[in-house]
Amino acid sequence: MDITDFYDTFFEEAEELLADMERYLLELDVEAPDTEHLNAIFRAAHSIKGGAGTFGFDVLQKTTHLFENLLDHTRKGELKLRRDIVDTFLETKDMLSDQLDAYRNGDEPDQEAFERICKTLQQIALEEIGQDLEGGAPSAPAPKPEPPPEPVAASEQDGEAGSNHCIVTLLNVGEKDRQLLVEELGQLGEVIAHGGDEACYEVTLASSVGNDDIEAVMCFIVDAEQVNIRAAEGTPAMQAGEPTPTPQETPAEPVAEPPKPAAAAMAADDGKPAKAKNKAKGGGESTSIRVSVDKVDQIINLVGELIITQSMLDQTVSELDGVADSALLNGMSLLQRNARDLQESVMSIRMIPMDFVFSRFPRVVRETAGKLGKEIELTTEGEATELDKSLTERIIDPLTHLVRNSLDHGIEPPDVREAAGKPRTGKLVLSARHQGGNIIIEVIDDGAGLNRDRLLAKARENGLPVSDTMSDDEVWQLIFAPGFSTAKEVTDVSGRGVGMDVVKRNIQGMGGHVLIMSTPGEGTTIRIVLPLTLAILDGMSIKVGNEMFILPLSAVLESLQPAKEDLYAMAGDDVVLKVRDEYLPVVAVHEALDVPNAKTTLTETIAVIVQGEGRRYALLVDDLVGQQQVVVKNLETNYRKVPGVSAATILGDGSVALILDITGLHRLSRAKKEKRRPERGLQTLEVLTENALEN
Numbered sequence: 001m002d003i004t005d006f007y008d009t010f011f012e013e014a015e016e017l018l019a020d021m022e023r024y025l026l027e028l029d030v031e032a033p034d035t036e037h038l039n040a041i042f043r044a045a046h047s048i049k050g051g052a053g054t055f056g057f058d059v060l061q062k063t064t065h066l067f068e069n070l071l072d073h074t075r076k077g078e079l080k081l082r083r084d085i086v087d088t089f090l091e092t093k094d095m096l097s098d099q100l101d102a103y104r105n106g107d108e109p110d111q112e113a114f115e116r117i118c119k120t121l122q123q124i125a126l127e128e129i130g131q132d133l134e135g136g137a138p139s140a141p142a143p144k145p146e147p148p149p150e151p152v153a154a155s156e157q158d159g160e161a162g163s164n165h166c167i168v169t170l171l172n173v174g175e176k177d178r179q180l181l182v183e184e185l186g187q188l189g190e191v192i193a194h195g196g197d198e199a200c201y202e203v204t205l206a207s208s209v210g211n212d213d214i215e216a217v218m219c220f221i222v223d224a225e226q227v228n229i230r231a232a233e234g235t236p237a238m239q240a241g242e243p244t245p246t247p248q249e250t251p252a253e254p255v256a257e258p259p260k261p262a263a264a265a266m267a268a269d270d271g272k273p274a275k276a277k278n279k280a281k282g283g284g285e286s287t288s289i290r291v292s293v294d295k296v297d298q299i300i301n302l303v304g305e306l307i308i309t310q311s312m313l314d315q316t317v318s319e320l321d322g323v324a325d326s327a328l329l330n331g332m333s334l335l336q337r338n339a340r341d342l343q344e345s346v347m348s349i350r351m352i353p354m355d356f357v358f359s360r361f362p363r364v365v366r367e368t369a370g371k372l373g374k375e376i377e378l379t380t381e382g383e384a385t386e387l388d389k390s391l392t393e394r395i396i397d398p399l400t401h402l403v404r405n406s407l408d409h410g411i412e413p414p415d416v417r418e419a420a421g422k423p424r425t426g427k428l429v430l431s432a433r434h435q436g437g438n439i440i441i442e443v444i445d446d447g448a449g450l451n452r453d454r455l456l457a458k459a460r461e462n463g464l465p466v467s468d469t470m471s472d473d474e475v476w477q478l479i480f481a482p483g484f485s486t487a488k489e490v491t492d493v494s495g496r497g498v499g500m501d502v503v504k505r506n507i508q509g510m511g512g513h514v515l516i517m518s519t520p521g522e523g524t525t526i527r528i529v530l531p532l533t534l535a536i537l538d539g540m541s542i543k544v545g546n547e548m549f550i551l552p553l554s555a556v557l558e559s560l561q562p563a564k565e566d567l568y569a570m571a572g573d574d575v576v577l578k579v580r581d582e583y584l585p586v587v588a589v590h591e592a593l594d595v596p597n598a599k600t601t602l603t604e605t606i607a608v609i610v611q612g613e614g615r616r617y618a619l620l621v622d623d624l625v626g627q628q629q630v631v632v633k634n635l636e637t638n639y640r641k642v643p644g645v646s647a648a649t650i651l652g653d654g655s656v657a658l659i660l661d662i663t664g665l666h667r668l669s670r671a672k673k674e675k676r677r678p679e680r681g682l683q684t685l686e687v688l689t690e691n692a693l694e695n
Contacts, residue, residue: 006055010055011100014052018044018097019359019360022360025041025086025090030083038075042071042075045064045067045071046068048060048096052064059099060099060103060109063096063114063117066122067092070121070124070125073125079124095117164206164231166211166229168185168204169227169229172198172199172226173201178198178201181203185203185207189208190206191205192206296349299349300347303342304536306343307340308652310335314332314652347535347536351533352387352392353383353385353387354386354387354432354441358383361378372408374414376426377425382431387532388534391530391534394506394509395528398507401503402443402526406445410524430442438512441527441528442525444526446523448523449520449522450479452475455478458484472518473516479500480501480514481501511554514529529554531552536629538552538629539659540626541626541627541628541657542624543621543624544598544622545590545597546596547595547657548655549589550649551619552662560609561607562577562607567586568583574673582616584616584618589619589620589660591669605621605622606621606622611662612663615666632647644660644665644669
């Protein structure tokens with residue numbers, strides 16, 4: 001078997017271990033570090049080192065080896081933690097991530113960065129504990145019971161192939177995992193004998209593989225503390241003798257000895273042996289499997305096709321006689337229910353909790369607040385709220401920018417807060433919750449809030465078309481204008497006016513939108529509204545001419561038939577619809593998309609009030625057909641980008657319906673009107689004439 005087949009598994013597991021490592025490092029209290037957290041960080045480094053050694057990733061192995069040794073001194077209490085030391089540990093974790101990425105991409109890690117971080121770790125060791133990490137500390141993990149340097153092992157390793165006999169002791173490992181581990185050991189050499197119970201299970205192995213490599217393989221399944229490897233004595237007798245010797249029958253070797261050093265090592269970890277033992281995976285069953293995202297996407301695509309086929313059958317069957325074909329109709333009803341259950345189950349596979357996103361922000365907040373000299377308390381809410389995996393990955397960058405912006409511009413420095421009667425420590429809240437078919441993600445700070453006058457002044461300075469009568473919502477949206485920034489000076493955190501427009505564009509690209517609520521002196525809330533998934537859409541079917549279109553239901557606010565007295569002509573040939581004292585731009589879908597045979601008299605159409613990019617529009621359509629869930633098909637992938645259209649779907653009758661892009665449709669409509677403007681135009685707001693209603 002090719003060992004590279006296991007690369008992906010190692011990379012994924014190492015990534016998870018590094019994520020855990022970062023979380024525990026951020027949670028460390030330097031005054032009273034949690035022993036369990038220190039052990040967890042150590043175990044993560046140890047497991048990565050083992051895997052890196054197995055796969056020949058030397059730079060990664062060397063870095064984790066030094067880091068592991070330093071962590072070992074830390075958990076033994078020999079190295080006293082400080083904030084700058086934790087910062088170095090975090091930097092080391094970042095370096096390990098970079099090295100992992102390099103190996104994943106088939107490159108060699110940055111040698112200069114590698115040498116620098118090794119030098120930094122060595123320097124800490126020399127300055128803080130007076131030891132060199134290479135020579136002063138053992139490379140093997142501390143919890144290993146100090147196996148005496150067996151002369152037999154040293155000679156055997158250099159001897160003939162397969163002559164290294166060792167005893168692998170498994171502590172507190174359940175039966176299922178024991179069998180698995182014995183099979184794994186069988187891949188590394190010849191299992192001569194094995195026996196024991198859950199508390200202590202011994203495997204005698206003849207192998208040319210080194211102890212470190214054996215331990216690395218074991219650590220994929222159990223913790224380092226649960227494995228002890230020592231050189232065997234008298235193995236020839238065992239080979240010829242008893243078929244399944246128990247640990248008690250093993251001569252010369254103190255059978256009860258292995259648990260003792262392990263227990264002693266755990267006791268050295270501030271005495272929580274029982275908890276550590278309970279944490280062992282013994283008897284634990286695997287509750288998850290790793291599946292390629294491509295395979296999941298393929299299943300979702302196939303289920304989407306199944307749903308479309310079922311809709312087509314439904315439409316055909318609906319024309320049959322309910323009595324004569326009752327059996328067929330009942331079968332279709334059952335198929336519909338099962339198909340819907342299957343669809344929901346498959347979609348849930350892609351859902352992952354928002355904790356995946358939120359877990360990286362303690363680091364962002366810590367570092368940004370440190371740079372800005374601010375005191376910030378971060379709170380996260382709704383970590384269990386689930387969102388489609390593709391969306392969670394795409395929301396990280398926009399959310400990071402919003403958080404950094406809140407820290408830099410929103411929350412005041414401690415002295416300013418104190419002078420304003422606020423606590424010196426500012427509060428930043430990240431929350432997520434479901435609302436209808438959407439997920440609401442909010443970044444809330446208790447800072448100074450947005451300054452309306454300052455935003456308007458800056459907008460005028462930048463040449464943006466603004467007025468004092470603009471609503472607060474419209475003024476707040478100015479911060480998303482390209483190149484807009486009210487910062488007095490550019491810092492390495494923000495101030496260049498680059499980013500917020502990208503944030504808005506990215507969120508809109510995910511089918512979502514951003515809202516801002518701000519109160520001067522009390523803080524700002526930035527709310528991101530996203531669909532739960534991009535694969536299935538709750539849509540409103542509308543008809544224009546003989547064509548069927550789909551509107552995202554989340555964008556639809558209401559529908560009404562426009563009255564003549566509510567329609568007004570603006571400069572050019574723009575038309576607005578007055579709805580409860582609000583004038584909404586009118587977008588005739590048939591005009592924008594050149595649909596023939598559509599209703600052209602405005603008062604005979606139906607106005608669907610929709611919202612996109614924080615603005616409302618009145619879309620004129622012929623009929624509302626109904627609501628339905630549709631399977632979204634990417635138009636650009638299968639055809640090309642079409643202005644005013646975000647995607648397509650297949651309806652129950654097999655026809656293709658376009659899913660409309662609200663803001664894109666408005667832009668398309670404006671562009672077409674611009675071309676016609678020289679031909680006709682009104683100079684002021686006035687009620688439409690009878691002729692003007694015939695659009």
